[in-house]
Amino acid sequence: MSKHHSLWEKLNQRQQATLTAIYHTDQQQESAQKQAWHKGLSREKATVWRNLQYYFEPTGHETLLHRLLRQANVVDQGLGSTLQVLERLGLIECNYRQNELISIKLTTTGRAVARAGLGESAPKKPPKGQLKPRQWEALVRAYLSGENGIDNNTSSDDYAGFSWRWTWLRLRDYHGTEEGLVKEVGYWNQGKYSTKLVITLSGIEFYKQQWEQYRALYPDVNAPKPDDVT
Structure with missing residues (x-):
């Protein structure tokens, strides 16, 4: 006992x-x-x-x-x-x-x-590095946006409605990668400076390699199957 x-x-x-x-x-x-x-x-x-x-x-x-x-x-x-x-x-x-x-x-x-x-057990902590639902959902959005990226159309840093602090920052600074899963890119549009988030090559590879795992983990997230995944 x-x-x-x-x-x-x-x-x-x-x-x-x-x-x-x-x-x-x-x-x-x-x-x-x-x-x-x-x-x-x-x-x-x-x-x-x-x-x-x-x-x-x-x-x-x-x-x-x-x-x-x-x-x-x-x-x-x-x-x-x-x-x-x-x-x-x-x-x-x-x-x-x-x-x-x-x-x-x-x-x-x-x-x-x-x-x-x-007779209950304490919930197990997720494996280190595992994305949370909103983080995975944000990565899906970035993957679908491709090179066009996600524009910041608001006065805040919450791209596409996802928190910068709790979501995008975690993806940008994702451990084990030199460039993170997404990156912030600045550009000029009609004389006005703006920023957007673009998925990195590491992010694309992560999505392709981890897609099946996360589809099972978070089935409610609509994550399209990568073209080159059989």
């Missing part, structure tokens, strides 16, 4: 139910952040969204954490004592304001204990 599972077994049924509700809230928050990433939307810092809001005044809208704790039948006079035990064991961190519970943060240990008790 692992140390995390052993700690789970030491919790009583009420403490386990409370930790489970907090864990499920944490995981739903994480899933929402990942979905925002995949859609190209900005994400909050983990230090912000991992602070799970419990208090829902003055809006009157019940928070996800409060709802899951209520459904676990632990929102009563004994909740404070239960949270104190979990906090003393280093499984959660509670934030109070004038003795009012505001938010709860699940610690790394708390997450591991909950997973051990629920």
Whole structure:
């Protein structure tokens, strides 16, 4: 038995139910952040969204954490004592304001204990260098644009709606290549200086060699098959 599972077994049924509700809230928050990433939307810092809001005044809208704790039948006079035990064991961190519970943060240990008790495994990290969905989708766009490249038609650096910081910069500085997978090219058009992103030869080769792998990995991305791939 692992140390995390052993700690789970030491919790009583009420403490386990409370930790489970907090864990499920944490995981739903994480899933929402990942979905925002995949859609190209900005994400909050983990230090912000991992602070799970419990208090829902003055809006009157019940928070996800409060709802899951209520459904676990632990929102009563004994909740404070239960949270104190979990906090003393280093499984959660509670934030109070004038003795009012505001938010709860699940610690790394708390997450591991909950997973051990629920029989879940921590998600495996992707292999080093593996493109994320939006990065692969951006590379597909660059590949289809060919030598014409992708013009920057906005005041920001987010070419074709993809984030410069989180997407294009990662492709430009992709490790293992001298020139990256894409490059930024400056040019003059009707007396006005502009820039565009163009796929590099390394990017073209990467697309051809990795196309089948990424097609299976991200089937929702419409990535045409390269002409010379059988």
